[in-house]
Amino acid sequence: MTGNKLQKFLFPDLNRKFLLRIIVVGIFAVIVFKYLLIPFQVEGFSMAPTYHDGDVNFSFTLKYLISPPERFDVVTVRFSGTRVMLLKRIIALEGETVAFENGFLLVNGRKINEPYVSERQPWDLAPRTVKKDHVYVVGDNRNVPMRTHHFGQTPIHRITGAPLW
Amino acid sequence: MVNLKNSLIAAIIAAAAVVAFLVFFQSDEAKIKKKFHHLAEKAHKNGSEHDLIAAKKAHQIEQLFFGTVRIQIPSYSVDKTVPRSEISPQVLYARARYQNISLKFHDFQFTFPSEEKAVVGLTGIFKAVAASGEAFNEIYEVACTLEKIDNDWLFTGIKEVEVLER
Numbered sequence: 001m002t003g004n005k006l007q008k009f010l011f012p013d014l015n016r017k018f019l020l021r022i023i024v025v026g027i028f029a030v031i032v033f034k035y036l037l038i039p040f041q042v043e044g045f046s047m048a049p050t051y052h053d054g055d056v057n058f059s060f061t062l063k064y065l066i067s068p069p070e071r072f073d074v075v076t077v078r079f080s081g082t083r084v085m086l087l088k089r090i091i092a093l094e095g096e097t098v099a100f101e102n103g104f105l106l107v108n109g110r111k112i113n114e115p116y117v118s119e120r121q122p123w124d125l126a127p128r129t130v131k132k133d134h135v136y137v138v139g140d141n142r143n144v145p146m147r148t149h150h151f152g153q154t155p156i157h158r159i160t161g162a163p164l165w
Numbered sequence: 166m167v168n169l170k171n172s173l174i175a176a177i178i179a180a181a182a183v184v185a186f187l188v189f190f191q192s193d194e195a196k197i198k199k200k201f202h203h204l205a206e207k208a209h210k211n212g213s214e215h216d217l218i219a220a221k222k223a224h225q226i227e228q229l230f231f232g233t234v235r236i237q238i239p240s241y242s243v244d245k246t247v248p249r250s251e252i253s254p255q256v257l258y259a260r261a262r263y264q265n266i267s268l269k270f271h272d273f274q275f276t277f278p279s280e281e282k283a284v285v286g287l288t289g290i291f292k293a294v295a296a297s298g299e300a301f302n303e304i305y306e307v308a309c310t311l312e313k314i315d316n317d318w319l320f321t322g323i324k325e326v327e328v329l330e331r
Binding site: 043044077079080081082083084086088125128137150151152153154158 | 271272273274286287288290302304305306307326327328329330331
């Protein structure tokens with residue numbers, strides 16, 4: 001890039017065409033980052049070691065437009081809106097029975113291998129059935145007492161998307 | 166010069182009109198949001214505070230409520246009605262348990278079943294440090310019911326919406 005071109009790139013003429021371009025880019029950015037790729041920052045250790053406190057990511061909202069969420073998908077779950085969301089992993093789908101026995105996950109009575117869990121505390125949770133149009137979500141960090149970990153079943157309509165990476 | 170002067174006067178009048186409009190013709194949504202900000206402001210605590218200030222804040226929070234308030238927190242199996250007169254002592258007791266309190270509200274969703282009634286869904290973030298040093302960082306979805314009494318929106322119900330049900 002020659003000096004003249006670089007100067008024009010860094011300090012463009014504030015003409016009508018340039019202002020129009022700025023407006024189009026602005027509108028495009030709002031649509032993308034408000035509705036398609038919602039930026040978020042991980043707060044806390046609920047999904048450790050997969051996601052760490054302070055990680056930055058984007059919730060891709062079109063992920064479940066065609067196909068429904070599946071077991072082991074990491075998803076973002078909204079509260080009243082998307083300003084604050086939970087980042088959790090789906091461990092059971094509607095109609096399935098979920099339980100924890102000595103820290104190990106049981107779905108429909110069968111022990112499930114969870115390679116994303118590194119250490120675990122002896123969680124014990126009596127079997128319960130996931131309701132219609134719900135999924136059961138839990139964080140990857142099981143090295144905390146069960147009572148302090150926020151998990152459970154949530155309606156599918158609360159799932160806003162999946163992290164981009 | 167005359168043109169510039171006239172333009173300046175017109176700009177000042179327009180600005181005053183906008184300010185007056187915002188002050189005197191607030192939407193119900195704006196008025197209700199203001200109540201939540203007021204609640205957060207009065208709940209806020211940063212270190213120890215004088216008993217009189219704590220009592221004043223608790224009283225100011227009580228003024229935001231009306232009649233008998235229904236409080237539902239299904240995750241703690243709480244479903245009770247509290248008369249307005251009991252809110253101040255309960256707030257005083259609850260705030261005394263913490264050294265620091267911060268309350269923030271986001272993502273307001275308004276519905277108006279009637280002109281005099283509003284149901285507001287929102288996300289509440291409660292951060293606090295207990296007297297023992299234990300830190301709390303809790304997020305709730307809440308549905309609040311407010312009623313318009315003498316042109317003032319007052320809380321009549323607070324319900325926790327369970328996002329994750331064990």
